[in-house]
Amino acid sequence: MRLFDTHCHLQDPAFAGDESAVIERAAAAGVEGMLVCGYDLHSSRAARELAATSPLVVAAVGVHPHDAASADLATLDEIARQAGGPDVAAVGEIGLDFYRELSPRGAQLAALEAQLAIAVACGKPVSVHSRGAEDVILAPLQAFACRSGPARGRHVGVMHCFGGTLEQALAFVEAGFAVSLSCAVTYPGNHEGRRLAAGLPLEAIVVETDSPYLPPQGRRGQRNEPANVRFAVEAVAEARSADPVAIAETSALTARRLFAASVSATGAR
Ligand SMILES: [Zn+2]
Numbered sequence: 001m002r003l004f005d006t007h008c009h010l011q012d013p014a015f016a017g018d019e020s021a022v023i024e025r026a027a028a029a030g031v032e033g034m035l036v037c038g039y040d041l042h043s044s045r046a047a048r049e050l051a052a053t054s055p056l057v058v059a060a061v062g063v064h065p066h067d068a069a070s071a072d073l074a075t076l077d078e079i080a081r082q083a084g085g086p087d088v089a090a091v092g093e094i095g096l097d098f099y100r101e102l103s104p105r106g107a108q109l110a111a112l113e114a115q116l117a118i119a120v121a122c123g124k125p126v127s128v129h130s131r132g133a134e135d136v137i138l139a140p141l142q143a144f145a146c147r148s149g150p151a152r153g154r155h156v157g158v159m160h161c162f163g164g165t166l167e168q169a170l171a172f173v174e175a176g177f178a179v180s181l182s183c184a185v186t187y188p189g190n191h192e193g194r195r196l197a198a199g200l201p202l203e204a205i206v207v208e209t210d211s212p213y214l215p216p217q218g219r220r221g222q223r224n225e226p227a228n229v230r231f232a233v234e235a236v237a238e239a240r241s242a243d244p245v246a247i248a249e250t251s252a253l254t255a256r257r258l259f260a261a262s263v264s265a266t267g268a269r
């Protein structure tokens with residue numbers, strides 16, 4: 001099974017000292033690529049350092065909406081400088097979180113707009129976090145897609161660990177985004193997740209672990225890791241009554257196309 005984990009945080013302290021074993025287990029499980037997303041300056045640098053250690057790892061740099069209050073001009077300048085690097089595959093994770101609202105909404109919107117402009121300027125896709133803000137974030141993402149779409153081809157970014165409704169998800173697909181489903185689709189109570197898995201066009205589905213968070217059912221409470229991305233694939237396949245291998249192939253192809261610049265630069269498939 002060919003797998004691509006489109007969103008993980010291998011630079012998280014939960015993996016300290018264990019990164020190469022985790023990458024090896026992912027490779028053994030068929031993971032041919034994993035996007036390690038930054039959430040602030042430090043973790044963005046760490047994502048690039050990890051990408052330099054393995055052809056399986058590609059880096060995204062960005063400031064998470066939780067940290068948006070820290071995204072001053074100097075920080076955004078540094079993100080812009082890093083995002084332009086040939087080893088950086090995407091800008092992320094960026095977005096809006098009106099559910100936990102750890103940074104004020106105005107700061108979140110300003111950091112989002114600034115980082116979307118950075119992604120346009122350097123021609124990179126985006127990894128987007130949206131929680132409780134799907135109806136607000138659609139317009140800025142549509143504007144981003146209009147500005148970057150022609151250069152990027154089919155998809156301009158990924159809605160990471162999407163938690164909205166199928167109807168909302170289809171609006172993002174219409175705008176040019178792929179929708180990422182996590183191992184949370186395995187949770188018995190997650191009916192909307194399985195509705196998304198069944199109802200989205202297959203070409204728009206990618207999968208992720210969001211490691212170290214969101215372990216699959218049966219491993220809840222444990223540290224999640226990219227090798228577990230197959231559980232997301234299997235849950236999507238079950239919801240669609242489809243072959244997991246076909247789901248894995250198509251979603252890995254979508255992910256490779258999105259993050260191709262860096263993946264090809266590192267010599268991975
Ligand atoms: Zn994340």
